[in-house]
Amino acid sequence: MRRWLLLLCLTLLGAGCASKQVVVEGNFPTPLMDPLPITVGVIYPQAFAEHEFFDEAKGRAESDWLVKTGEAQVEFWDKVFNGMFAEVVHIRDWQTVQTRGGGIDGVIIPAISDLQYTIPTHTNVKIYEIWMRYDFRLVDISAIHLQEDGALTVNPDERLAAWPITAYGKTPTAFLQTDEEAVNLAAVVALRDAGAHFITTFGAMPDIAAWLDDIANEPPDDGEAPAQNDEPAPTIPDEGVSPEATKGSEEADGTIDMSTAGASPADPAMATEHTL
Amino acid sequence: MIRGRLRCLMRGAGIFLSALWLGGCVSATVDEMTYNEPVAGIGESSVVILGRRHAPDYDTEFDFIECIGDHIHSGDPSIDVINEIAFINEFYPWFEPRTAPMQPQSIDRLLDMPMVAERFAEMKLEYMIWIDGRTVDTDSVGSMSCGIGPGVAGCFGFGTWGTESEYEATIWDFTDKVEVGKVSANTSGQSYMPAVIVPIPIIAPVQGTACDSLGDQLLEYLSAHH
Numbered sequence: 001m002r003r004w005l006l007l008l009c010l011t012l013l014g015a016g017c018a019s020k021q022v023v024v025e026g027n028f029p030t031p032l033m034d035p036l037p038i039t040v041g042v043i044y045p046q047a048f049a050e051h052e053f054f055d056e057a058k059g060r061a062e063s064d065w066l067v068k069t070g071e072a073q074v075e076f077w078d079k080v081f082n083g084m085f086a087e088v089v090h091i092r093d094w095q096t097v098q099t100r101g102g103g104i105d106g107v108i109i110p111a112i113s114d115l116q117y118t119i120p121t122h123t124n125v126k127i128y129e130i131w132m133r134y135d136f137r138l139v140d141i142s143a144i145h146l147q148e149d150g151a152l153t154v155n156p157d158e159r160l161a162a163w164p165i166t167a168y169g170k171t172p173t174a175f176l177q178t179d180e181e182a183v184n185l186a187a188v189v190a191l192r193d194a195g196a197h198f199i200t201t202f203g204a205m206p207d208i209a210a211w212l213d214d215i216a217n218e219p220p221d222d223g224e225a226p227a228q229n230d231e232p233a234p235t236i237p238d239e240g241v242s243p244e245a246t247k248g249s250e251e252a253d254g255t256i257d258m259s260t261a262g263a264s265p266a267d268p269a270m271a272t273e274h275t276l
Numbered sequence: 277m278i279r280g281r282l283r284c285l286m287r288g289a290g291i292f293l294s295a296l297w298l299g300g301c302v303s304a305t306v307d308e309m310t311y312n313e314p315v316a317g318i319g320e321s322s323v324v325i326l327g328r329r330h331a332p333d334y335d336t337e338f339d340f341i342e343c344i345g346d347h348i349h350s351g352d353p354s355i356d357v358i359n360e361i362a363f364i365n366e367f368y369p370w371f372e373p374r375t376a377p378m379q380p381q382s383i384d385r386l387l388d389m390p391m392v393a394e395r396f397a398e399m400k401l402e403y404m405i406w407i408d409g410r411t412v413d414t415d416s417v418g419s420m421s422c423g424i425g426p427g428v429a430g431c432f433g434f435g436t437w438g439t440e441s442e443y444e445a446t447i448w449d450f451t452d453k454v455e456v457g458k459v460s461a462n463t464s465g466q467s468y469m470p471a472v473i474v475p476i477p478i479i480a481p482v483q484g485t486a487c488d489s490l491g492d493q494l495l496e497y498l499s500a501h502h
Contacts, residue, residue, distance in 0.1 A: 033392050127333070152410055196369035272433035 019057075019064035022180045024072040026188035029110050031083030031199055039087040040216055041100070041107035041141060042077070043152065045276045049074050053115045062121065067130075069115070069187060077110060080195045084202070092135035094146045100143040106160055109137045109276065113164070118184070119179055126173040128182040130190040134165040136198070138211065161207035163216060167194030302465035302485045308493050310457030312449065314402075317500030318407065321402030322356040323348070324363050325445075328408035331375040336407050340443070340487060345490030352499040358399065366395065380404075380448040380455050396449035401450045405494065409443030411483040420471050440464045441486040445494060457497060461489040 051070040057063050081088045091107060096275045114133040120126055143158035169190030170180050202208055325345050327336030338360065343359040364371045370386055377383055383404075387393045420433030443462070447457040465480030496502045 027365075029365040031369055032367055032391055032395060033389060125333075170335070172337075192369070192372055193374055196372040196375050199369050200375055 004257070012121045019066065020183075021066045021068070022183050022187070024070045024184055024187040024191075026072060026076075026184070026191070028072075028076045028079050028195075029190065030079050031195070033199065034084060035084060035086045036203075036212070037086045038105045038212070039089060040081065040083055040085045041089045041091045041096075041104040043091045043107060043144075043276050044074055044077075045109065045111060046195075048110055048112060049115075051112050051115075055117070063213050065117070065183075067115070067117065067187065069112075070193075072187070072191060073110075073112070076195065080198060084199060091144065091152070094150070094152065097141065097144050097146075097152070098253070104141045106194055106211060107109045107141055107144060108136050109135075109154065111135045117183060119183065120173060120203065125233060127170050128173070128186045129168070129170045130183065130186040131169075132167045132194060134167070134194060136165060137162045137164065138208065144276075145274070147273075150276045154276055155273055161205060161213050163201075163205055163207075165194055165197050165201070167191065167197060169193055185223070189196050295458075302463055302482050304461060304463040304479050304485050304489050306489045306493060306502040307460045308457070309445065310459070310497050312456045313497055315500065317352075318355060318402050320356075320500055321400045321404045322358050323405065323498060324358040324360070324399075324401060325405045325407060326360055326363070326371065326376070328376075328406055330376065332411075334410040336409055337411070337483075340483060341407055341413070342390055343484070344445075344491045344494065347487060348495050348498065349494040351491070352501055355495075355498055358401070367392065380453045383441075383448075383450065383453050396450075402496065403456075404448040404450050406446045406448070407443055407490070408446070409440060409441065409486075409487070411441040414438040414440055418469070420469065420475065431471040431475050432473070433471050434472075435437065435469040436466060438464065438466050439480060439482040441482050443486050443490055447494075447497065459490055459493040460499075461493075484485045 047072050051073055052066060052068040052109060054067075055065040080089075085101075089096065089104055091100075111134065112132060113135045114131075116131045118125075118127075118129045120128070137154070137156075137159050138161040139159045140156055143155050145153045145155065147153055165195060167225045169186040169188065170194070171185040173182065203212060325341050325348075327338065329335040341360045345360070348355055349357045351378045369375055369390060370377075377386065379383045387396065416435065416437030418435035419432065420431055420435050423429065424429035440462075442460075442462050443469070444458060444460040446455060447459075448454070449456045463482050463486045465482040465485070467480045469475055470478075
């Protein structure tokens with residue numbers, strides 16, 4: 001009897017400080033719109049594709065929170081981009097850059113710079129909220145470079161546009177709804193809001209508008225893909241990439257190592273590059 | 277001893293019966309101002325009912341919108357009420373809290389997009405009804421204590437709280453892109469929870485009454501049979 005009582009006490013004590021984990025899941029709709037007649041490349045950096053947010057409990061009454069949004073982010077933004085643009089090319093390795101680079105008008109690189117959440121325990125308001133801030137970059141395909149270790153990097157100075165997108169999602173408390181379910185729902189609402197914000201402001205930004213104008217005024221392409229030999233594709237200038245780095249890429253097996261560090265500190269040419 | 281228990285039980289039963297008598301009392305106020313009523317009904321056209329969710333501190337509840345839709349459809353099965361969530365998903369991102377049109381004139385902006393216009397035409401949408409409001413619990417009083425012992429458990433006490441609903445429906449004529457009416461329903465009621473061993477919740481159907489009140493008025497407007 002005593003053993004059971006002890007177990008019950010320990011369970012009750014532990015319940016107060018248990019950690020809560022949410023892997024965000026949802027069914028995301030495809031945007032209803034006429035796609036822009038352009039081809040965009042998309043790179044989801046590792047930090048984005050595996051994005052998670054951890055908040056440590058501040059006291060015994062609170063719980064640790066781990067909110068994993070990465071998979072949902074990729075699933076959602078894939079749908080948004082596929083609905084917005086005539087063609088979307090996922091750039092996961094240098095081989096894709098070489099083979100498809102000639103037809104890509106621009107490369108979008110999303111990043112999450114901030115995520116905040118509140119639950120009723122924090123605010124005494126019966127609403128769960130999630131707020132996210134994204135930093136989007138649009139670069140020319142020529143700004144994507146290859147590292148010796150197979151990682152792709154981008155030179156931030158070569159960007160065509162950079163803009164932030166904020167998103168907000170809330171959901172009220174509901175009967176028989178757990179904290180985890182409510183936070184998941186708020187995250188899904190925030191993602192949808194981010195997509196709505198992105199779609200409705202995309203063409204209105206001066207840098208993007210100028211880029212779209214340039215594409216519209218370009219002479220028609222002959223449709224030929226760039227060379228697929230050892231030489232870099234003509235549309236992909238290799239500025240900032242040392243010959244050694246290029247050679248290293250040739251020896252790579254074509255897979256991209258997103259987990260490795262970016263530019264080597266010893267290589268001054270790569271010092272300003274951002275690893276993707 | 278037995279007489280004491282009996283008295284206690286009778287007192288509890290008295291509270292319970294009083295609560296039953298008082299419970300369920302909901303007062304409702306409905307205001308209506310509509311124009312251009314479709315005298316012959318809406319025929320084969322459809323209606324969508326959408327909740328406003330742009331306010332920072334509340335969302336119009338999805339289940340309330342569903343309740344009104346069910347009320348209208350059950351009152352006149354010939355009226356095709358489009359499911360709100362299906363509609364919002366189908367027209368993503370044009371009816372999100374950030375992007376939803378606030379004025380009927382803004383519909384033209386949506387119809388400028390061929391794919392959106394085509395989808396609206398397929399739906400034969402005639403009326404778009406926006407519902408804005410919420411149900412909240414107000415002040416609560418009373419106390420209740422529960423206990424558990426070897427072979428026995430129970431609660432004793434009494435609690436009561438108020439609930440208020442405020443909803444406003446705005447009807448847009450989708451063809452003419454004009455607002456053709458507003459209907460509002462304000463309801464309030466008091467719920468009780470007496471507990472003599474077992475707590476017995478006597479909930480005032482405040483939101484349900486608001487749904488019925490708004491639903492009746494909208495049904496009257498849309499249906500040729502009411």
